[in-house]
Amino acid sequence: MNTYQTLLYYCYSPIHNAEQFAQQHLDFCKSLNLVGRIIVAEEGLNGTVSGTKEACAQYMAAVHADPRFAKTDFKIDEVPEPSFIKMHCRYKSEIVHSGLRDPQIIDPNKQTGKHLEPTEFMQMKDSEDVVILDVRSNYEHNVGHFKNALTLDIENFREFPEKLKELEQYKGKKILTYCTGGIKCEKASALLLKEGFQDVYQLHGGIIKYGKEAGGKDFEGECYVFDNRVSVPVNSVNPSIVSTCRNCGTVTAKMINCANPVCNEHFTQCDACGEKLEGCCSTTCMEHPRKRHYDGTGYYVKIPQPVNTEKISKRKHKNFPSKLEETH
Known part of the structure; x- marks a missing residue:
């Protein structure tokens, strides 16, 4: 039975003292026992939060009660358990990283498709x-x-x-x-x-x-x-799977992060290869001394890692998917 909800939302609306707001908003979310990831910037809010139905209802009511965010459109998923482990609410320069920070050039409140x-x-x-x-x-x-x-x-x-x-x-x-x-x-x-x-x-x-x-x-x-x-089905009319396992080519929709935290590559892998390689993208990563325990999900709480200069250089020359830096 789905007793929890996950809320996906964003709202472009100016926030003064956005950095201070981010801390206050984090405290509010924690008071509701919500978990999730929210980005706050001067241009608005962008978040995904998860918790009990009651807590989510209180959160949506509070957001809508603020005139700045009254137009926020929440996408609601019913889930059997919370979709995050911790609650993060961070201040950043943009609510989705585009490099287009000048509101005189791009302002979604003034012109969009x-x-x-x-x-x-x-x-x-x-x-x-x-x-x-x-x-x-x-x-x-x-x-x-x-x-x-x-x-x-x-x-x-x-x-x-x-x-x-x-x-x-x-x-x-x-x-x-x-x-x-x-x-x-x-x-x-x-x-x-x-x-x-x-x-x-x-x-x-x-x-x-x-x-x-x-x-x-x-x-x-x-x-x-x-x-x-990581991924959810959305097609109930003519569903299909288009992604394949990186290691064996089997059709699979399952995406994981490599169990080697220094690599941490984001890729598709079937359950059979996941078990064989212990959630790693290769045998090399499987043998790494810092390899994390693979519980079948391939999802790990993010912890700070040393900068991998070799990996950064490699990304400049080939398609090499990275660890999450965006939110929807």
């Missing part, structure tokens, strides 16, 4: 003059994406502006952007408009809302989420 409700998105996505654009990172769209979607080779959303030249060829088409919960599309669509794209739309509420209100039709695979569930 036209918001499409899930059923509107479903009706428009197969038109000939439409390009469905996935603005998420490699490790996200590798585990699941819309049928016929255009995906970008990026490791983090902050690389999105670098891909605009590749999108120039689609300027005469309708661009339908989508992401997990909608937050990345707010800035991605705004940037596309600024760069001269005329007909830009975004899926309101993202993949998660599309699954709840449109049955997830034509979303292939599962949706990557930023908690210990």
Whole structure:
């Protein structure tokens, strides 16, 4: 029986003294015994929190009672257990890292793509003059994406502006952007408009809302989420799995972090290879002296690690998915 809930949300709204607000908000969340991850910046809130239904109801009521966040749209999942282990609420320069910090250039409160409700998105996505654009990172769209979607080779959303030249060829088409919960599309669509794209739309509420209100039709695979569930099914109409095990090629939707904390690579791995390699991406990592215990989930509480300069150098030359740096 699902006695807990997980809330996914964001709200672009100016917050003065955001760093102080982040500490106060953390204390409030802890008072409700919530767990999760929230990012606070001068531009607003971005979070996923989990707890009892009563605690989640109190949290949503408190957020909506604040005039700054009254428009917040919560995506609610019923879950059998909390989706996090700890509660974090951190102050950062942006609520989703894009490198587009100047509100004079990009301000989602002033201009974004036209918001499409899930059923509107479903009706428009197969038109000939439409390009469905996935603005998420490699490790996200590798585990699941819309049928016929255009995906970008990026490791983090902050690389999105670098891909605009590749999108120039689609300027005469309708661009339908989508992401997990909608937050990345707010800035991605705004940037596309600024760069001269005329007909830009975004899926309101993202993949998660599309699954709840449109049955997830034509979303292939599962949706990557930023908690210990890692990925969730969204398609109840024509479901499929598109990702494969890195080690053996078996079709699987399971994503883990390598049990070697120095590597910590994020990748898909089937249960058989997970058991054989003890949750590692390779035999080399399996033999590492700091290897973590693999409990079958591949999800670990993040602890500070020394900077791996060799890995950073390697990422510059090949597609090498990284540990989570974003939230939906």
